[in-house]
Amino acid sequence: MKTTDYLDAIKQRYNLPSDYALSKLTGWSRSAISQYRTMPRYLSDEHAMQVAKLLERDPAEVIAHIHAERTKKPEERKVWLRIARQFGRAAAVVLVAGQLVTLAPSPALRIMAAASDCILCKIRRRRPTPLPAPVNL
Numbered sequence: 001m002k003t004t005d006y007l008d009a010i011k012q013r014y015n016l017p018s019d020y021a022l023s024k025l026t027g028w029s030r031s032a033i034s035q036y037r038t039m040p041r042y043l044s045d046e047h048a049m050q051v052a053k054l055l056e057r058d059p060a061e062v063i064a065h066i067h068a069e070r071t072k073k074p075e076e077r078k079v080w081l082r083i084a085r086q087f088g089r090a091a092a093v094v095l096v097a098g099q100l101v102t103l104a105p106s107p108a109l110r111i112m113a114a115a116s117d118c119i120l121c122k123i124r125r126r127r128p129t130p131l132p133a134p135v136n137l
Helices: 003-013 019-026 030-038 045-055 059-070 074-103 107-124
Strands: none
Touching: 003 019, 003 030, 003 045, 003 059, 019 030, 019 045, 045 059, 059 074
16 A cells, blocks of 8 residues: 555545545644645655554554555565565454454464464564463353
């Protein structure tokens, strides 16, 4: 996704009629939003994190997309897009596993959710989270 795609996604999600309403929601100036739309200007990392929060996405995924858009070298763009896809997939796995746990809290599904958390940790290069304690039903 590109900067303008993210701005449009926020407008659609919050049912905003204009860029003026978008500027009120984000706290950015109207000229900044106008420049994002009309000039070759890209979201800063700080704004990308705010966009991720508004869209309930992983900030790393949004930042990777913006870096891919910002770079001029095709090889670097491919790397940034691959990073964005990995974070997007990991977030989807965690989301699905989390939904399964909420729908039917069986021990097998809890282990599956913990495994998906471990996958996300490996992608982020962090320590895996411990398995949750079993619950007697």
